[in-house]
Amino acid sequence: MASGCHGASAENPLEQGEQCMEDAFMNIARPVLIILASIAVLLLVRIILFRILRGWAVRTKTRFDNIIITSFRKASVVLVIAIAIHIGLAFSGIPEKHLDYFRTLLDVVIIFILTLIIADIAVKMLKQYIHQARIPIPATGLAYAVLRGIILIIGLLIILGMLGISIAPLITALGVGGLAAALALQDTLANLFAGIHILMEQSIRVGDFVRLESGQEGYVVDITWRTTQIRMLANNMVVIPNSKLSQSVVTNYYLPEKTMSFLLPISVSYASDPHHVERILLEEARKGAQHIPGLLAEPEPFVRFIPGFGNNSLDFTVICQVREFTDQFLAQHELRKEIFKRFQEENIEIPLPQQTVYLRKDRDPWTPPPLSSNSA
Numbered sequence: 001m002a003s004g005c006h007g008a009s010a011e012n013p014l015e016q017g018e019q020c021m022e023d024a025f026m027n028i029a030r031p032v033l034i035i036l037a038s039i040a041v042l043l044l045v046r047i048i049l050f051r052i053l054r055g056w057a058v059r060t061k062t063r064f065d066n067i068i069i070t071s072f073r074k075a076s077v078v079l080v081i082a083i084a085i086h087i088g089l090a091f092s093g094i095p096e097k098h099l100d101y102f103r104t105l106l107d108v109v110i111i112f113i114l115t116l117i118i119a120d121i122a123v124k125m126l127k128q129y130i131h132q133a134r135i136p137i138p139a140t141g142l143a144y145a146v147l148r149g150i151i152l153i154i155g156l157l158i159i160l161g162m163l164g165i166s167i168a169p170l171i172t173a174l175g176v177g178g179l180a181a182a183l184a185l186q187d188t189l190a191n192l193f194a195g196i197h198i199l200m201e202q203s204i205r206v207g208d209f210v211r212l213e214s215g216q217e218g219y220v221v222d223i224t225w226r227t228t229q230i231r232m233l234a235n236n237m238v239v240i241p242n243s244k245l246s247q248s249v250v251t252n253y254y255l256p257e258k259t260m261s262f263l264l265p266i267s268v269s270y271a272s273d274p275h276h277v278e279r280i281l282l283e284e285a286r287k288g289a290q291h292i293p294g295l296l297a298e299p300e301p302f303v304r305f306i307p308g309f310g311n312n313s314l315d316f317t318v319i320c321q322v323r324e325f326t327d328q329f330l331a332q333h334e335l336r337k338e339i340f341k342r343f344q345e346e347n348i349e350i351p352l353p354q355q356t357v358y359l360r361k362d363r364d365p366w367t368p369p370p371l372s373s374n375s376a
Contacts (some may be wrong), residue, residue, distance in 0.1 A: 004127070004320075005321060008224055020272070020277065031088040031089065034087060034088040035085055035088035036083045036084075038083070038084035038087045039080060039081060039084040039089060042080040042083060042180055043077075043080055046076055046077075046080060050073055050076075051070065052359050053069050054069060057069055060174040063128055067125055067128060068121055069254070071117050071121045072117060072119045074115050075116065075117050076286050078109075079113055079114075081149070082106050082109050082110050083110075084111070085106060086103065086106050089102050089103065089106075090116045092344065104163065106161065107162055109158050109163060111155060111158055111159055111162065112155065112159065112237070113252045114155075114157075115151060115154070115155025115156075116152075116155075117154060118151055118155075119147075119148045119151040119152055119155075122148070122151055123144045123145055123147055123148055125356070126143070126144070126147060127144075132170040136324055141197070143199060143224055145224075162361055187241075187243070188226065190242075190277060191225070191226045191227070191241050191242040191243050191372075192225050192226065192242070193327050194242035194243040194245070194246040195223055195224065195225055195226070195228070196297045197244060197246060198223060198228070198242060198243065198245065199223060203250075203255070204220060204223070204228070204245070204250060204252060205220065205255070206220050206221070206222060207219065207220060207225060207256070208220045208252050208253070208254040208255070209252075209253045209254055209324065209325045209326065210230065210251060210252050210253065210254075211250070211251040211253070212230070212238070212240070212245075212248060212250060213248040213249040213250065214248075216230070216232060216238050217230075217232065217233070218231050218232035218233060218236075219231050219295040221237070222244070226241065226242065227239045227240060227241055227242060228240050228241075228242055228245050233326070246322065253324070253325040254324070254325075257322070258320055258323065258324040258325075259296065259320070259322065259323060260322060260324070260325060260328075261319055261320065261321050261322075262319075262320060262322060262328040262331070262332065263317050263318070263319055264317065264318040264319075264320065264332055264335060264336070265315060265316070265317055265351060266281060266309060266315070266316045266317070266318060266339060266352065267312075267313035267314065267315050267316070268314050268316070268343070268348055268349065268350060268351070269313060269348070269349035269350070269351045270312075270313065270314060270351075271349065272314060272349065274314060274316075276307055276348075277305045277314070277316060277348060278305065278316065278338075280342055280343070280346060280348070281303045281316060281318050281324050282301065282302070282303050282340065283342075284302070284335065284338045284342055285301035285303070285318050285320055285335065286301060287338070288331070288334060288335050288338055289301065289320070290322075292330065292331050292334045292335070293327070293330060293333075294322050294323045294326075294327025294328075294330060294331055295320060295321075295327070295331040295335075296320070296322060296323070298321075298324060299321050301318065301319060301320040301321070302318075303316055303318050303319070304316065304319065311353075312351050312353055312354045313350075317344060318339075320336070
């Protein structure tokens, strides 16, 4: 009579049961011990490896190696556990047909973790590259989401291939379902493609100062897959759908360049000498460019006798250049103070509005005119 457990006699049922329990315990304990030992060894190797890599990364000038090391360091513990379980299963004594399911599951987990790591590295490297190169590519949440989505889709296709799932029927099903989803998500897709159009055209970029058609103005904070966020000077956030933004008239004060001119109107009395006033305004504008933050000395400020002859004053315009849109407020503030002080020193009058009224006293305007009489 064959024995159910190795080394046990069929004539001694008690001994046979104990042997079976011992064999079952060993079948469980052996892979568990192997897994724990593998985890300990792999974690030790991980610590030594990352110390070597960090020391090497400190000596390099680029930050790309730091990005790779940091991204792998976060998920390496999960990879260590998955690899240790993979090693332990090889000594578990589980039948090969069942063991393949566990191995496939672990392979899927490893591929999924590697996909997340690669997506994280790609997004961080794109950010770092744009920051270092200082190229006019808008670094927005939409750009990062598209890059991350492409890598995740590739990883998903690899996982489906490992699971033996055919992609062709899945693509067909997704095509039919995508048509239905497109009809149900028209507004969302319109905002998505409008955001992509804005990014590709680069007419509005993150960091630009813009004014909307509705009169709201501020800095572009982010262009996401659905909306564009604009931070106003009052530190309030304006959120506008990408589709509406692409259809509206927007003034971008950072294109074609940040520097811009501003007009400062100045009025003086008709008793003033226009040549003398022009010289004073030009001198004060040039001096202001030396100490007022944001006010530029080049291109040089200039003065024009425009609009010219006002109702009560001679009207001039000072044209200056500032570094960017928001610098004009401080520049106008300081220039007005300097010009007013100089006008007081030069006895140049800034006139008040005047109006001359003529009164007629030949008759009372409320008395009706006399009626004409007809002769017989």
